[in-house]
Amino acid sequence: MMKMNFIQKYFAIIVIAGVILAISIPSIFIPLKPYITYLLAAIMLIIGLHLQAKDFVKVAANLKGKLLVILFLKLTVTSIAAFIIGKLFGLSLTALIGLVIVGACPGGTASGVMALLARANISLVVSLTFLTTLLAPIFMPLIIYFFFSKSIKLDWFGMFETMAIIVIVPIVLGILISKFTKLNDSTLKKISNIPILLIMLIVMVVTALNKDTMMLVPTDIILSVIILSIFANIFGYLIGRVLGLDIDSRLALLFEFSILDVGLGIVIALAFFGNQAAIAATFYAIWQNIIGPIIVNLVNICRNTKFKSS
Template identity: 35%
Template sequence: MIARITQLFPLWAIAFSVLAYVQPTLFVDLKSTIVPLLTIIMLAMGLTLTPTDFGNVARSKGAITLGVILQFSVMPILALVISLVMGFSPEQTVGMVLVGSVAGGTSSNVMAYLAKGDVALSISMTAISTLLGVVLTPLLTGFLAGKTVDVPVAAMLLSLVKIVLLPVGIGVAINTLARPAIKRIENILPLVSMAAIVIIVAIVVALNKDNLAVQGMAIAVAVILHNGLGLALGYGLARLFGFEPTVCRTIAFEVGLQNSGLATALAMKFFTPVAAIPGTLFSVWHNISGSILAGYWSRRQPEERDSAQLAVES
């Protein structure tokens, strides 16, 4: 029963998005729960991991390198190309490029978890790309969109520690010290994560109802293209380099799902509300598309790695 509910993740995400759009008052006051919900999600994932999982990631330098390179090449370039092809204004373009230039979001960790990807690898890539993004986000935005921004370094690092590293670390420690107890509840952990991310999606929709109502369809199409191509290229290029499906799923989410909340905040602080629309829409859409893809992959067992893939990964 629990597994069936979890497999319907995409439908729950869409249903709650519609509900939040029609009745935003049900979710607006829950804004302050977003960070605690993210923390719960990361704790739940940590409870499924052991130190050995991260030791294995340390031997996957090829996967980490490819994922980070794709993160800061595929997404910013796609953002600029789509903006130019669709004839966007400078404000719309800088908003798109900001979304493409930020690091991967914590939602990629959740989707990798639900899609039977490599969660430890996902968390490691998110952490590395977040740290690199401190330098690369303003550089890429300035180079591609002709603008410069100041990235809140301290706030970003603190957020990473509080939302990702600390709860995951606590979860790993608990799982290591009390494995028998955790084993009895591990079947409900995906359900906890699913419920939390669905509520977060609903809150984001409710908070941005007005922006979603007045913005043009062109930006929505651009965001869907940006996200979809990022997911497809992330997976396809990883497969092209010979990585096993579990790693390819993880890289796909790392490339296609962005820290669009940061992009929205930077756009509001340094540019205009128009520049924040791509980030706002991406925040909603990538959770829906990610949940759909995660739901699909959760029903398909990844293939076992072979010796050739192991050679590439190492």
């Protein structure tokens, strides 16, 4: 089993400490708000550096039509679930938009880390994260428009343009850099923690911007986020089971559906809907980095128990 380095092992504690620091001294982080877009672009660039064509070829050859089914469900179901959950809890319009944005987020870089630690199908996770991230500039604005076009005025093209610039361009640039510089595994491993730390910094900035609200996060938002996360975990795993995938692939889908690129969600929420809309994504970022390692540990305990009994 892959060993967690210090940041990966204690990331939940680091995130909580960072949030407390941002609430205690918000003046340090508030001036960084204009740079959030650049931080996210840097994350996407590093994702691009890790991508290899052989991963996609292998996954596409093994899953064939099933890959399209998984991809479609990943792009739609969690956002629909977010809307239903938010409605059931009676969230305000702004909070509901924020929760749907979370549900519409593509898989995050941390999903690959969790998949590795749980010995899941890493090629499947990487492929889905890449594909959903590339399609996010199209699907996220469409989903938001579908649910809220009658409630508020939406700049669909503005969202698409912003996301294309901060998602597609850096990823393509990262792929090109990786191809022509031929980065070795050692170098890639050294920079693998940078996206995690940048996401944490984004979370701290948004926490500082919403200091008063974050100190008293409404219970309905907290419960909505937790239920959405649990739903995504269960749904991802069950889809793998329904499609007849092996246990490693089911676990890969569990992480891919629930560990999200909420950094992108935060940027979109801040840019088009205001600070309050970013609260759900901020809390989700904290939650997923707590529950993710717990699930990894449970999976490995189950694996080890099964191995010993056999």
